[in-house]
Each structure stands twice: as structure tokens, then as C-alpha cells.
Amino acid sequence: MGRPTVTDIAREAGVSLATVDRVLNARPGVRDKTIAAVNEAVARLGYVRDMAAANLARGRILRVAILLPDTESQFLQTLQDALQQAATLASSARMQVELLRFPAKDMHSLAMMLADLAAGGISGVALMAPETPVVRDALRALHAAGVPVVAMVSDLPNSGATHFVGIDSHAAGRTAGVLMGRFLGGKTPRVMVIAQSMLLRDSIERRRGFDAVMQRDFPGIEVGQTLETHGATETLQQVMAVSLAASGPVGGIYLLGSGHRALAQVLSELGLLGRVVTIGHELTPHTIAALEAGWMDAVIAQNVGHIARSTLRVLQAKADQQPINESQERLRLEIILRENLPPSL
Amino acid sequence: MGRPTVTDIAREAGVSLATVDRVLNARPGVRDKTIAAVNEAVARLGYVRDMAAANLARGRILRVAILLPDTESQFLQTLQDALQQAATLASSARMQVELLRFPAKDMHSLAMMLADLAAGGISGVALMAPETPVVRDALRALHAAGVPVVAMVSDLPNSGATHFVGIDSHAAGRTAGVLMGRFLGGKTPRVMVIAQSMLLRDSIERRRGFDAVMQRDFPGIEVGQTLETHGATETLQQVMAVSLAASGPVGGIYLLGSGHRALAQVLSELGLLGRVVTIGHELTPHTIAALEAGWMDAVIAQNVGHIARSTLRVLQAKADQQPINESQERLRLEIILRENLPPSL
DNA sequence: TTGTAAGCGTTATCAA
DNA sequence: TTGATAACGCTTACAA
Numbered sequence: 001m002g003r004p005t006v007t008d009i010a011r012e013a014g015v016s017l018a019t020v021d022r023v024l025n026a027r028p029g030v031r032d033k034t035i036a037a038v039n040e041a042v043a044r045l046g047y048v049r050d051m052a053a054a055n056l057a058r059g060r061i062l063r064v065a066i067l068l069p070d071t072e073s074q075f076l077q078t079l080q081d082a083l084q085q086a087a088t089l090a091s092s093a094r095m096q097v098e099l100l101r102f103p104a105k106d107m108h109s110l111a112m113m114l115a116d117l118a119a120g121g122i123s124g125v126a127l128m129a130p131e132t133p134v135v136r137d138a139l140r141a142l143h144a145a146g147v148p149v150v151a152m153v154s155d156l157p158n159s160g161a162t163h164f165v166g167i168d169s170h171a172a173g174r175t176a177g178v179l180m181g182r183f184l185g186g187k188t189p190r191v192m193v194i195a196q197s198m199l200l201r202d203s204i205e206r207r208r209g210f211d212a213v214m215q216r217d218f219p220g221i222e223v224g225q226t227l228e229t230h231g232a233t234e235t236l237q238q239v240m241a242v243s244l245a246a247s248g249p250v251g252g253i254y255l256l257g258s259g260h261r262a263l264a265q266v267l268s269e270l271g272l273l274g275r276v277v278t279i280g281h282e283l284t285p286h287t288i289a290a291l292e293a294g295w296m297d298a299v300i301a302q303n304v305g306h307i308a309r310s311t312l313r314v315l316q317a318k319a320d321q322q323p324i325n326e327s328q329e330r331l332r333l334e335i336i337l338r339e340n341l342p343p344s345l
Numbered sequence: 346m347g348r349p350t351v352t353d354i355a356r357e358a359g360v361s362l363a364t365v366d367r368v369l370n371a372r373p374g375v376r377d378k379t380i381a382a383v384n385e386a387v388a389r390l391g392y393v394r395d396m397a398a399a400n401l402a403r404g405r406i407l408r409v410a411i412l413l414p415d416t417e418s419q420f421l422q423t424l425q426d427a428l429q430q431a432a433t434l435a436s437s438a439r440m441q442v443e444l445l446r447f448p449a450k451d452m453h454s455l456a457m458m459l460a461d462l463a464a465g466g467i468s469g470v471a472l473m474a475p476e477t478p479v480v481r482d483a484l485r486a487l488h489a490a491g492v493p494v495v496a497m498v499s500d501l502p503n504s505g506a507t508h509f510v511g512i513d514s515h516a517a518g519r520t521a522g523v524l525m526g527r528f529l530g531g532k533t534p535r536v537m538v539i540a541q542s543m544l545l546r547d548s549i550e551r552r553r554g555f556d557a558v559m560q561r562d563f564p565g566i567e568v569g570q571t572l573e574t575h576g577a578t579e580t581l582q583q584v585m586a587v588s589l590a591a592s593g594p595v596g597g598i599y600l601l602g603s604g605h606r607a608l609a610q611v612l613s614e615l616g617l618l619g620r621v622v623t624i625g626h627e628l629t630p631h632t633i634a635a636l637e638a639g640w641m642d643a644v645i646a647q648n649v650g651h652i653a654r655s656t657l658r659v660l661q662a663k664a665d666q667q668p669i670n671e672s673q674e675r676l677r678l679e680i681i682l683r684e685n686l687p688p689s690l
Numbered sequence: 691t692t693g694t695a696a697g698c699g700t701t702a703t704c705a706a
Numbered sequence: 707t708t709g710a711t712a713a714c715g716c717t718t719a720c721a722a
Contacts, residue, residue, distance in 0.1 A: 002406055003439075005715055016693045021717060029691060052397035052438070053715040056698050061347055089670065093397065094348075168688070175684040185530040213684065305672050325434065327650050330687065335680040339520040339558065342675065343513070350699055361709040366701060374707060398699035401714050 004045040012041040024049065051320055055094060062095040064124035064315045065117050066152075069104035073258045074284035079128075079153070079304045086308035095316060102129075111138040118142050124315035126150035130200055131159060148318035150311050153302070154202045162318055165310045167302045167333045169202040173209025175333060176279050179298045180210075180252050181218035183277045187251030189221040192243060194263065195256035196231050203256050206281070210254060222247075226256065233262040240266055255280035260287055264295065283336055291338045299336040306331055349390040357386040369394065396665065400439060407440040409469035409660045410462050411497075414449035418603045419629035424473075424498070424649045431653035440661060447474075456483035463487050469660035471495035475545055476504060493663035495656050498647070499547045507663055510655045512647045512678045514547040518554025520678060521624050524643045525555075525597050526563035528622045532596030534566040537588060539608065540601035541576050548601050551626070555599060567592075571601065578607040585611055600625035605632055609640065628681055636683045644681040651676055 010020045015034060022030050023038040030038075041047075066083055068076055080099065087097035102110040110127075111134045117125060118141060125142055128151070129135055136159040139149055143160035151161040154169075180191060193210070195203055207226060214223050224247060227239040236259065244250070253276050255263060260280060267273040274295040280287055283301040290296035310329045317324045355365045360379060367375050368383040386392075411428055413421055425444065432442035447455040455472075456479045462470060463486060470487055473496070474480055481504040484494055488505035496506040499514075525536060538555070540548055552571060559568050572588060574581040581604065589595070598621050600608060605625060612618040619640040625632055628646040635641035655674045662669045 006717095007715080017695095017716085018693060018718080019691085022692090025717085031691065034691080050401075050439075050715055053401050053698090054717070056395075056398050056401060056700090056714095057716040057718080059698050059717085085672075094395070171685060175682060178682055178684050182528050182530070185527070303677065309673065327430075328654065332648065332677070332679060332687065333685040334677060335682070335685060337520060337523055337680070339523050340516060340678040340680060342677065348699095351701095352699080362700085362711095363702085363709055364707085367708090370701085376707065379707080395699055398714090399701070401698095401716090402700040402702080404701085404714050 003050075004047045005050075006047075008045055009038060009041045009047055012045060013037045051322065055320070060094070062123050062316065062319050063098070063121075064095065064126065064312070064319075065098045065100060065122050066311070067100045067102055067110065067113065067125070067127040067129065069129065070101040071104045074286055075258060075282045075304075078282075078284055079307065082304040082308035083311070086305070086312050090312050090316075093316070095312065097312070107132045107134045110135055114138040114142060118145055118147060122147060123319050124148045124150070126152055126165075126311045126315060128152040128154055129156070130154065131156045135159065148315060150314055150318075152307060152311055154200055163314050163324070163329075165307050165314065165329070165331065166202075167331050169205035170209040170212075171333055172202075172281065172300045173206035173211075174213045175209075175335060176206065176254055176281070176298075176300050177210040177213030178217065179300075179335070180254060180277060180279055181214060181221060183279075183297055184218075184221060184252050187277060188249050189218075190247065190250045191221060191223045191252040191254055192240070192250045193224055193226045193254045193256060194229060194236070194240075194259070195226050196229055196259050197257070198226060198228060200257075206256055221252075224250075229259060229262070231259065233265060236262050237266050237269075240270070244270075250276060252277040252279070257281065258284075260284075260290055260296070264290065267295070283334075283342075287336075288341060291336065291341055294338065297337070301334045301336055302331050303334060348395075349392045350395075351392075353390055354383060354386045354392055357390060358382045396667065400665070405439070407468050407661065407664050408443070408466075409440065409471065409657075409664075410443045410445060410467050411656070412445045412447055412455065412458065412470070412472040412474065414473065415446040416449045419631055420603060420627045420649075423627075423629055424652065427649040427653035428656070431650070431657050435657045435661075438661070440657065442657070452477045452479045455480055459483040459487060463490055463492060467492060468664050469493045469495070471497055471510075471656045471660060473497040473499055474501070475499065476501050480504065493660060495659055497652060497656055499545055508659050508669070508674075510652050510659065510674070510676065511547075512676050514550035515554040515557075516678055517547075517626065517645045518551035518556075519558045520554075520680060521551065521599055521626075521643075521645050522555040522558030523562065524645075524680070525599060525622060525624055526559065526566060528624075528642055529563075529566060529597050532622060533594050534563075535592065535595045536566060536568045536597040536599055537585070537595045538569055538571045538599045538601060539574060539581070539585075539604070540571050541574055541604050542602070543571060543573060545602075551601055566597075569595075574604060574607070576604065578610060581607050582611050582614075585615070589615075595621060597622040597624070602626065603629075605629075605635055605641070609635065612640070628679075628687075632681075633686060636681065636686055639683065642682070646679045646681055647676050648679060 006017055006020050010017050020038055023035050083099055102113055139159035142149055148162040151164045153166040155164045198204055214221055229236040278296045279298045281300050283299055287299045314324055351362055351365050355362050365383055368380050428444055447458055470492060484504035487494055493507040496509045498511040500509045543549055559566055572584040623641045624643045626645050628644055632644045659669055
């Protein structure tokens, strides 16, 4: 005979199936003594619930929503694709995923979308968003309503997020720092740091991690201030020109966020493409091409497929009130060079 | 109304549940015309099978065996632990895993164990083993009997292995090469390569990948022959002494397989610990300690937790005759530095 | 406070 | 070649 079932527990404890179920699901209306008897039988037989059968019987379809900013970035695009794919697969596990985009600059819209979802009886929410007061309040309301909230990529520690799926940004910055320091070798010991914006929590933490390592392990290397480009190629051109004129040539460039295509263009115009150690973040078609072309030396990344699957699994587990498998859900901070690029993604 | 079910298909196709099931599972005894009708209904309604319900109804418990060599290495230990943990979790998905060790040097025993498993009606086998003729024949027999075979860590391409779970060893060697070349910087451009043995397919491929990159990208660096230690610290001591005397000092050491502890000891005695760029493979308590201590510079690894879960998932999918999710099962070739060590494993 | 019985979506047995 | 019908392990009205 195989694993014990509810029927075995019922027989052993001398009660009915319904009572066993009530105890198992901590539903009211059972005498303490009966509860104890059932639990004793559970422990003695080593019973473990068959969640598949349980969900089948419940007949419930989990409805979860995933919200992403509507920014046009390749990272967001690959993340969205991964989520889309994971959602398709998850549909065969009675989970329905709604993928939504919100205006990146309008946190009030996001808050309203969250409120609507709460009102519509959603059973889980995952999102990637900055932690502004409005957002925080909306998330706290969800949390109070018992809806699990998963923060993706960028953590939301003060909003009662149930779980964070992503990597430690400070460690990501530190890793970029070590690679920069070591790869720089005999080159000009001056590094330029470029970002589209420093609004997102993870950009700031990356920069901090980068600086920490540079100061500790490579004191001989000069690291410039963060040059913000706000996504415009012209701005990038200008700030780089100004910086080069003011401080002299650089041996390395650290790209905190996206904007790889613009950087390639400007570097090319300056005749620097492939002549400076360049390190960036996230694996996208652009960064993959840059690694293959050889002008980008390393990329610090997190696996978007893993983020997507992990997000859905965590949402599922939370809805089922099941424990989550920490080691499976922990995202690895990946270092990608040309040599270990995944074969064709 | 939710997803279509077999009942919907039966109604739409004007047949019974049993017939739908026969068509869905490609069982014999159905007229072509009926098959077509059912398939048409399936396509029209967009039916997708609920595997949870299917497995529940089958009531079958998958019995799979996993075979590992009985070598005393930390990598094997971590792999075994990971498999053990994954097996425990898998038991809640009606899969029973038997974890077996075979004498590392006795391929005949392994072949006999495989034959016994085949006779005992196993529904899947996974193993990490060298591809010798006896093993190959035993695996082919399993394959012929319709038992899916998964090769772990080291591929078995000529034995009809159904699937390989592991990383590309040639790429792993290339990655080690790039890092060695770049990290070496201004140090003595001479690298020593050490291995316990060169019997396993992956050691050979790593070495080849390493050499390819060194020749192509770092022609100025001299790479020595592989020094085989056969697991003995004294041998390591001797071969290193001889090599250093013969060719002069080295700037880097590439450790192809295990033996990190012995290496630490010998390096320490020679006063070289932390003074030569050291690169190795696989994340184990030793290599983690070495990275943290700072005398090992990088480790090329594959995630054993991923290997374990992937192996079990693939075995499950093969038994269910389900397609496998390539992107989820593809192992990443990980580069681990002190800065991106996973937080506590 | 507890029990009975129907049903979730699939498979499998047996009879037609 | 097909169709009823009873499982699988669990949940949940509804009854007692």
C-alpha cells in the first residue's frame, strides 16, 4: 500500500472524512479532543496532503495578476515574454495569469489598478515597481485583505510584500566591481558610471555595492560620478564628452541600467568601442549581441525564466498556504561572459 | 465556464468518455473516423489535459532509480544531498526515488544493478557514470525496454541516453580559460593544470576548452601539461615540486576536478596560497571556503539543486510522455566569485 | 459537533 | 469498436 490518505486518517482516528478535512484545513467546529486525535493519526501515519487532488477537488482556478511598468526596455520585454510563457504552462495547473502594464510614471494609476484587483477578488499579485507612498498604501491594503504580494526584481520591503523574487542588488554591484577591477588590469585606472536614472532602488544599491568593492579592493582606480542620461542618446553623448574632457580618458565603463544600444553608438563614435572594459546588467538581445561582438566584457544578470516560474510558484504556494522551497526559489546572481552565454536563449 | 474537459470533448464529438480517453492516449481500438472527430473537437475547444487529474486517476506511483559512483568527493556528496531533498519533495507528486551508489571502479556491478532494475520494472533511471562498453550495453538494454535514461553531469551520447542534465564541459573549460587569462594580468604568464584523473569525459573536455581559449586569446601565457594526482596529496606535492623546478614559477593554477583541500595544503607549504590565480570547478563546502578565504579566485559550477530537480522532472515527463520544457531544464554554466556566492547555500 | 454523499477531471474495467 | 461506471484523494454542501 502506498501513501496514507484522508481515508486512512479517518479510520485510524475513528472519525469521518469531513472531520479530517476540517482539522487539516483548520476549519472551526471541531472539539479539541477530536482535533488532537486526528493530528495524532496524521503524525503516526506520516500523512502528507496531495495538493494536486486537493486543488482538483476545490475546483478553484487561481486568478493572479502580474503588473509591469510600460517602459520600453529590452529587459522588461524579455521578462514579460518569460512571464507569458510561464503563464501558459501554469494554465495547465489551474492558474490563470493576467499580465498588465501600468504607466511607469503614474503611481496613482498603479494604485488604482491594485485597488481594482483587490475589489475583483484576485488571489495573488506580483509586481515590479518603485516603492512610493501611494503604491505602498495600495499594497498594504492588499496585504490586509490577505492577498499575497510578490515583489519582482526590485524589492518592496516596507509595503508588506509577502515575498521577493530577484537578486541582491548590492551584491550585483559588488560583483560588477570585482570584475571591473580585475579586468582593468593595466588599462587606464579610471571608470565611468552611466545610468538612465537613479530612481529605482536597485540602481542605487548596485552603485553602492560597486563603490564599496572599488574602494576596498582597488583603491588605485578612480571611479567617476554617476552620469544620468534619462534614456536619451544625445544626453549620453554630451555627458560623456564633458566627463572625458574634464577628467581625461577612461579604461572602463559601468552601465548601471539599460541603454546598451546608445552606449554602443557613442563609444563607436569616440573610437572607444572594444577598447574600454565595459560591464553591464541583464541579459537581453542587446547585451547578448554586445558580448558576442566582444565590446561588452561581462554582464551581471538574473534569469528571467527563473523569475517568472518562481513568481508563479510562490503565488501558488501562498494561495495553497503551502511552505515554499527556499532553495528552489533563490535566484542566482549570474555572471555572463561571451564564453558562458546560454546557447541561443 | 472554465477550461474544457474530457466531458466537453465527448459531448462535442458525440462519443463517450472512454473513447475520448482512448484517442487522447493513443490507445488502439478506435475507428479512424472517430479519432478524427475527437481530435477535431479537441482542437476546436482548445482542450489541454489536466495532468494532475490524470495522474490522480492513474494512481500509479513512478518508481525511479538514481545511480551515483561511491567515490568520496564533496561534489558527489552535495549532489546526493540535493537529490535526496528533491526526492523527498517529489514523493508528494507520487514519485518514489531510489538513490543507489555503485563501486566507482567496477562497471560490471553497475551493469548488473541496471539489469536488476530493468527486471524489477523500474520506470526511469538517472545516472552519472563513464561511458564504458558494459555500461553502454546495459543502458541500451534499458532503452530498448522503453525505460527512459537520464545522464547527469557527464553525458552518455552513445548509450541512447534519453536526456542529458548538466553543462557543456567544453564551454566550462573555455570559461575557466577566459577568467584565467584576464585575472592573470601582470602575473607570471605560466599556468599549471592539475587533475585527479583524466578518465571522465568532462575532465578531458574541460581541458580542451581551456586550451582552446588560451591559445586563441592569450598566446603569451604558457600552459603546462595536466598533472595527474590520483587523489593523493603526496603525489600532488611531488608533481608540483617537479614541475616548478623544471619550468619555473607559475602565476596561475587551474584545478580540473576535485582535490581542493590537498591543493590548499601544498600551496600553503610552498608559500603560494593566495599568491597565484586559482580557478576550479563545482561549488562544495571546500570551494566555498576557499572563495571566502580569498585564495581561490573563481569557481565554474553547475547548480546541483537544479540538476536534481531537473532530473526528476525529466523522468516524470518522459514517463508521462509529456514534452519537456527545454528552457527550464537547461542548466546554466555558473561563474562564482566571492562576491556572488549564494548566501549560505 | 460530526457524518454522508456528491463531485473535481481523468483513467480503467468490464460489458455491450 | 464503443459505452457505462467505478475509482483516484480530496473538498464541500447538506443532513443529522
